[in-house]
Amino acid sequence: MAAAGRPRHRRLRIVLAVLALLFALWAAGLADFVRRIPGPGMRDEGTADGIVVLTGGAERLREGLRLLAEERAPRLFVSGVHRDATLAQILAYVPEYQADRRAAEAVACCVELGHAADNTAGNARETAGWISDGHLKSIFLVTADYHMPRSLLEFHRALPGTLIKPHAVFPEDSVRRDWWRRADTLVLVLVEYHKYLLALLRGLFDPGPAVTDGPHEARQTAASGPALP
Incomplete structure (x- = not known):
């Protein structure tokens, strides 16, 4: 027994x-x-050939436009925009441009929208097309701090020959040192961590650079009509 x-x-x-x-x-x-996950003191203060903003919050767009205004890069690409949205609609989320038509028109020449992406891997593929079109060698990547590790993973996979400079923004739900003490940031980190693991696993089966979607959609101007964001 x-x-x-x-x-x-x-x-x-x-x-x-x-x-x-x-x-x-x-x-x-x-x-x-x-x-x-980057902290506030981990930003590159140099320049690049372009700025890429991943949609998901007004802070990201505001920071990308600030880099553009400071001439840190000559072009800005906003990836993952709703298919019906225009540049005018997007700029309306930034107070500095909401009531200043001249300011909006001043950046219209340098801001382009990408409408194809609906996730982070799609952001990377869409950006690869924009970079290929413009023959860019380096970019600032602007997204939320907690989203940066997965974004860098996808972008390095899709853009093996491009210098990617992470430039994180820190929204209200950003990750702090005591992130495990608050339910909202604990859930945020755990969800993002598992998305990161899934992206790593997908790379084991598809380790090569992502195929680009070809030329990006036509540039939207600040004078375009309103559309849903």
Whole structure:
């Protein structure tokens, strides 16, 4: 009777050991992911050939336009814009341009919208087409701090020959040192971490650079009519 129970106990110990190992790997990966989330002092202060803003918050667009105004790069590309949205509609989310038509017209020549992407991998593919069209060698990548690790993973995969300079913004739900103490940031980090893991796994089956979508959609001007964002 006792002898019959030994294999069962041995299997249980093996299962528990495997689960403990998997949890340790998961926790180590989470720690590495959090380490990759940039802080306020981790921005590149140089210049680049272009600026890429990933949609998802007015702070991102505002920061991209600030870089453009400071002549840190001559062109700005906003990826993942709603198909019906125009530049005028997008600029309406930025107070500095909302009531200043001249300011909006001043940047219309240098801001382009991409309408094809609906996720981060799509952002990278869409941007690859824009970079290929413009023969750019370097970009500022503007997105939220918690979104930056996965964005860099996708962009490095799609743009192996491009210098990518991460330029994070820090919205109200940005990741702080005590992120685990608040339910909202805890959920945010865990969700983003698992999306990051899925992106890593997808790269194991498709490690090469992403295929571009070809030339990006035509530039929208500040004088264009209104559309849903």
